[in-house]
Amino acid sequence: MSQPVILFDPFPRTKDLILTAEDFARLENLGEVVAYPELKVPDAFIDEHLPEAVALIGQTAMPKERLDKAPKLRAILNVEGNFLPNVDYDECHRRNVHVLACAPAFAHAVAETALGFAIACARGIVEGDQKFRAGSEAYGGSGNQESFLLRGKTLGLIGCGNVGRALIPLLKAFGGELLVHDPWVHPRILKDLGLVPAGLNELLQRSQIVFVMAAATTENKKGLGAEHFSIMKKGAALILVGRSDVLDFDALLDAAQAGHLKAAIDVFPDEPMPADHRVRRTPNTILSAHRAGGIPETYKEIGRMAVDDLEMILRGLPPQRMQKALPETVARYRGKPVSGPGK
Amino acid sequence: MSQPVILFDPFPRTKDLILTAEDFARLENLGEVVAYPELKVPDAFIDEHLPEAVALIGQTAMPKERLDKAPKLRAILNVEGNFLPNVDYDECHRRNVHVLACAPAFAHAVAETALGFAIACARGIVEGDQKFRAGSEAYGGSGNQESFLLRGKTLGLIGCGNVGRALIPLLKAFGGELLVHDPWVHPRILKDLGLVPAGLNELLQRSQIVFVMAAATTENKKGLGAEHFSIMKKGAALILVGRSDVLDFDALLDAAQAGHLKAAIDVFPDEPMPADHRVRRTPNTILSAHRAGGIPETYKEIGRMAVDDLEMILRGLPPQRMQKALPETVARYRGKPVSGPGK
């Protein structure tokens, strides 16, 4: 009997980016890995191999016509991270073809950056270094008038998905109340996690640090604007590590410029940002070029997750590590795909 | 009957720096607070009030002759932070006069900074911001080649006193093994805290991040030098938040300059550092002007701790919050006092 075929189209990732030698060996142990020798895989190559494919690793377009050609298909494992509209998710659901995305692979990296940003805002770490190098440092308490502890403070999370759940244990160690706003999560789930469900305004008013980690959806575009920033405490920090679409970027810069907020920003309306954009000169900000998630360990985790879940699926068990496309929500995501390997 | 006298000589701190109105009211509730109207208290003023004093809040010189004049004295509460050689600690012990220092008040602030430094080193947060402002940022994975997660990593703590114990719960949230080297702490204490006691070399070789938090003592001056840094992993980070005396500062800069280590440095051989010192130009470092501990909340905690412990002592109970001068170790500390309020 022929081996099951695993069609491998990881664009925009590459095999070497996401798979260690060990994980690739595990993958080969699961079936015949069929890959095209170049990064961009021609449609014909995909079509040729669909009839025998049990799994497709990639963000490949999979409309119903293609699913019809793939009767053995059990799983589509997206190793880029976003659920794009190029897959017929309803048809996949009907056929019990799992469509999975690697977003959880980024969660710990983003969460650690978010915490690092939070402490850096609270303690002026970035600005303190700049001043020291410029010879204008102020020692001890005299350089710390605006510094504050995280310990015991009320902290707010907007969005409680992959990143939020990775961040929560890190924040719990500081002992304060954790307010969470996420309309997609039932309040009882949050309470069971030791969190306090909160309305958006209550969260903004009460939190010393607000972590904005919501995925971009059809529902939350520019959901945070000047009127929201204005009700935050003076000197509070906003940590933006999800998608910049969820807020009014200029209004955020205004709030930082005015000294009302500190802001750490990992995602931007355009990437790269124009060379002369005001953000580069805005005080009270920490700027990071969409670097919160994509570190070497993350990319290898993507491949590891995919192989782990494929192991389960081919054993007749449900996948457990990647994010499942759910019929209720998959069409509401509005993430932008990355444009190249390691982006 | 006259009220007990609490002699208040908080130099180099000030009353307003360390005591909230509420805590000062609590203090006044404990006895008559006797303070001199200026920061520098004359000897005669101290001597005048010693006969009725039950407590002395300050880093005032207290040789045996003065203790002899203070028969009612129960406690000396040092609100600066270091045990200086200007107190006859043995005589205090014999008389059961508690000598207490406020060092624990700084622990959470220093621990949070240490964690912020660690993540900033691991993720290039400071350098990333510099590049973004300069318009030379690299987006996504392309800017992250040297980035690493804390999660699951072996981390090392040199010194497990006040700061170490505040840092440990924060680090435990990352799930990796925590190696600790502290010759003053019994290994079984460390094991009971879920830590791994380690020799200095083992710790340096195995840890992805080394937190140097040892107090300066007669035993550890320049205890870390070039030979120690060389056995650390390439790309590992060293976080220096204790006293700079415990290491060879130039050798640390050499290791950072060579790209062998990343280093976050809060304490320096001279403060302020000379304007033209090489440290200001050394790459792979994060520089902080002794700002890890002395934030507004810390100073208020100093006063709160002192009042808390004085409440216990005057109720006939042992103090519980400040650090006790212990006969075995008090003479071995070599901390330098700060030179002014809020330093």
Added chain:
Amino acid sequence: MSQPVILFDPFPRTKDLILTAEDFARLENLGEVVAYPELKVPDAFIDEHLPEAVALIGQTAMPKERLDKAPKLRAILNVEGNFLPNVDYDECHRRNVHVLACAPAFAHAVAETALGFAIACARGIVEGDQKFRAGSEAYGGSGNQESFLLRGKTLGLIGCGNVGRALIPLLKAFGGELLVHDPWVHPRILKDLGLVPAGLNELLQRSQIVFVMAAATTENKKGLGAEHFSIMKKGAALILVGRSDVLDFDALLDAAQAGHLKAAIDVFPDEPMPADHRVRRTPNTILSAHRAGGIPETYKEIGRMAVDDLEMILRGLPPQRMQKALPETVARYRGKPVSGPGK
């Protein structure tokens, strides 16, 4: 427009058992709750209301013919706990009708009992009480020769589903290694939870206490027998809180009778057990009449979970609290339904 119909057939539960007044009000807020005045609902009543039903709360038979009559149906919420073969799960999946079971409502109650059993075994609490009442108690250490601490011990979990995940945080507080054997869970998931994946034999050999919490499936019937008990440490404890089918009950009693193991048993091959069954006289056992899960708070949690998930589903979001019937595993469960309310 007519309100959506929620068909309410909670047999063998009753409305008052599972729903507080507050939760019932929340349910009525979601749609028209249609219930039959007696516990046993006639088929005709079900059939009459299916055309308008958006949700069915119950363990009602739902073959394809009935699903065909229920075009608006979005969810079947089983408030008994087991996935019985009276539902066409594949057809439900195709139609995106969620089939949910209330098993998670029992998790905390069972986990707490399991821990209570474990400590009672480790410390002879049940036997100690018996002796004291009989006047034959031995004081202090003389009554404790076989007692042991949980702290720091290697503990084993067979099965890591709802109950296991509720038990893990309780066991982590004791600080020892937690071995887990669950062929349905990927080892990486276990490692991410801070657990050690283990083969069955390794787990049995190394654990001081073995918690048997596996659901009964087509794969594990009598999966534990005399040869397994014999490799456990002498004096170790086995805590049985899942289904008795997963082990050879007589062999377990033999091991307890021989003094090789201590055993706490909540589930039995027949319930009630015959009056003269040897289990009632077997030493080194703690006996509990299937009481681990079904406490008043659990029953109310069943109703709360169902309303919570129905709230989500009717808002167009996925359910989050009850256990989902998954196409891969739903047909493999072999739980027995309870026979009456509160059983």
Added chain:
Amino acid sequence: MSQPVILFDPFPRTKDLILTAEDFARLENLGEVVAYPELKVPDAFIDEHLPEAVALIGQTAMPKERLDKAPKLRAILNVEGNFLPNVDYDECHRRNVHVLACAPAFAHAVAETALGFAIACARGIVEGDQKFRAGSEAYGGSGNQESFLLRGKTLGLIGCGNVGRALIPLLKAFGGELLVHDPWVHPRILKDLGLVPAGLNELLQRSQIVFVMAAATTENKKGLGAEHFSIMKKGAALILVGRSDVLDFDALLDAAQAGHLKAAIDVFPDEPMPADHRVRRTPNTILSAHRAGGIPETYKEIGRMAVDDLEMILRGLPPQRMQKALPETVARYRGKPVSGPGK
């Protein structure tokens, strides 16, 4: 130069009870261990060896006259557990002779028993076993009308010393509020531990389970009586694992007899209790013959602690594991010594 002498008088313990071979070897490594061949050591033997003794392991009488004969003495390590009035603690303090007791060795064992009692009370584990053996068991929910979860409940601790601090992490895993009443601990210490300081009445009124773990002192004799039990919630549980002197034992039995409380009792006004004492017939109680602390692992921990601390002391460092006799409190303890090895 002669080796330092370690005078070994562990009565009522024995060497074999408290020291593993490994720990005894560590002890011998610290000095010449001088022991009398019988359990009861004659005064003359003690007096003979005091001049060279650096440490005394035992609960030996040490009035000032004997201390005067022991100029090299650095530590008295009490391996029984209570600070008896047969030592001149003030003189020891003046000489900086550490007087240490092994009470902390019992903490984890007592804490685990307390938790086991709490769950057993909450779930009727002991009574359930009795009924099952008698053939009168009620299955499932019908046997659980009075059962309750610990999860999320408010729990109260009276006394927050060694046992309390061992119990707290176990209780935190259940996620509810922890009220603590301990007049010897500053409220801020409790808050820093994540606990809620509470007055005695508030604690009794609000807690579902009350853990009585106070040491017997001059201040708390019969501090809990009928009026206190009456304000506890109906069906709440009281866990008594400290000393029975701290409450009115008969009033506690009355409250259990009346069905107002459940009680787990490890300590009694007389041990052994009279054969016909009503406690043996009181319902709603779990009885345990002072077995909470003295298990084999505890006894070995006593010896290990003593050797650990002696290692530190002979290295010129403060002891860290045993409980220090503090001048403020040592005279207030009223514990009764045990009367023989392993008691």
